[in-house]
Amino acid sequence: SKNVLLSKFKGALVGAVLGDCIGSEFEGLWAKSIGVEKVLKSIGKLESEYDPATDGRKADKQDMLLRDYTDDTAMARSVAQSLIENKGFDAKHMAKMFSEEYFKDPYRGYGGSIITVFSKLKDAEFADPYKPAAEQFDGEGSYGNGGAMRIVPAPLFAYRQNDVQHLTLIEAKSKREATPFDFPYASITDDIRKYALQDDLPSTEEITGNLGTDISAYRSVPTAVYSFLRASKHIDKLEDRNSFEKTIIYAITLGGDTDTIATMAGAIAGAWYGIEAIPKSWQASCESVEDALKFAEQLYELSSTSE
Ligand code: R7I
Numbered sequence: 543s544k545n546v547l548l549s550k551f552k553g554a555l556v557g558a559v560l561g562d563c564i565g566s567e568f569e570g571l572w573a574k575s576i577g578v579e580k581v582l583k584s585i586g587k588l589e590s591e592y593d594p595a596t597d598g599r600k601a602d603k604q605d606m607l608l609r610d611y612t613d614d615t616a617m618a619r620s621v622a623q624s625l626i627e628n629k630g631f632d633a634k635h636m637a638k639m640f641s642e643e644y645f646k647d648p649y650r651g652y653g654g655s656i657i658t659v660f661s662k663l664k665d666a667e668f669a670d671p672y673k674p675a676a677e678q679f680d681g682e683g684s685y686g687n688g689g690a691m692r693i694v695p696a697p698l699f700a701y702r703q704n705d706v707q708h709l710t711l712i713e714a715k716s717k718r719e720a721t722p723f724d725f726p727y728a729s730i731t732d733d734i735r736k737y738a739l740q741d742d743l744p745s746t747e748e749i750t751g752n753l754g755t756d757i758s759a760y761r762s763v764p765t766a767v768y769s770f771l772r773a774s775k776h777i778d779k780l781e782d783r784n785s786f787e788k789t790i791i792y793a794i795t796l797g798g799d800t801d802t803i804a805t806m807a808g809a810i811a812g813a814w815y816g817i818e819a820i821p822k823s824w825q826a827s828c829e830s831v832e833d834a835l836k837f838a839e840q841l842y843e844l845s846s847t848s849e
């Protein structure tokens with residue numbers, strides 16, 4: 543019998559990797575200069591490299607480099623590996639893995655400020671793993687979307703620990719007095735719902751303006767959630783694509799932080815639709831997909847034994 547849950551674990555991790563590998567080509571571009579045709583062209587190229595007979599790349603394409611992942615996947619790999627190795631969360635170990643991975647391979651497009659955290663962690667020999675991040679931006683911490691882009695292995699690991707809380711409660715906890723701005727994510731859910739349900743596709747300007755496509759978490763996580771929801775409806779020029787494919791392609795057409803928004807949207811779509819919805823051709827052309835499948839199995843094993 544088909545293991546639906548395992549398929550979702552695989553879909554989440556592979557979806558995230560593919561959003562990163564496919565989206566990174568467009569990172570930092572304005573939506574206006576991307577357009578759905580350009581994204582389809584890039585994906586078409588990747589699909590033309592695939593040979594269904596061998597479930598791999600065509601013989602004459604095997605020497606071509608795989609599409610490489612960026613910091614989004616590099617850090618998610620560390621989260622997964624650390625949780626698997628320790629059978630749980632060990633802050634010091636995870637911090638060490640982030641930092642070592644960065645110094646081993648620093649050219650993965652890391653955020654401009656997080657590299658300071660890696661250096662401080664290393665210099666202090668990981669003594670206080672929370673301190674360097676807490677010191678960022680005069681003690682306010684970073685509002686970058688890095689936390690969201692790499693988190694996927696954690697909910698998989700903790701799948702059976704039903705302690706997910708309501709957004710409003712989480713946001714209220716950290717605040718003294720409630721104003722709408724104190725609930726940045728809870729207050730944007732109405733917009734997400736409106737744009738996702740609206741019959742006509744909202745204009746790209748409306749989405750980039752109101753939800754955002756930048757490197758802040760606040761102006762990219764809602765966009766990723768919206769992209770996933772929107773992709774279950776009709777989108778012009780994507781009629782022959784399934785909803786997973788539409789999620790990734792549509793998220794990228796919004797421009798800006800395309801690798802990260804497509805990573806987050808791809809993780810949600812992969813978890814929802816399962817690994818079967820993710821084209822084999824996409825999987826064969828991107829670095830780290832095999833590891834993502836392996837991590838998914840390991841996290842699945844851990845989550846089923848930790849009941
Ligand atoms: O959050 P982070 O890991 O960045 C992730 C992004 C993704 O797009 C990746 O693909 C990669 O390209 O980077 O890294 P940070 O360095 O913590 O945050 C990213 C940037 O957000 C910083 O370099 C700052 O420019 C900006 N930023 C802030 N600026 C002012 N005040 C983050 N927090 C602040 C702030 O509090």
Ligand code: MG
Nearest residue numbers: 566609610611
């Ligand atoms: Mg590269």
Ligand code: MG
Nearest residue numbers: 612613614801
């Ligand atoms: Mg990146």
Ligand code: MG
Nearest residue numbers: 569799801802
């Ligand atoms: Mg990015």
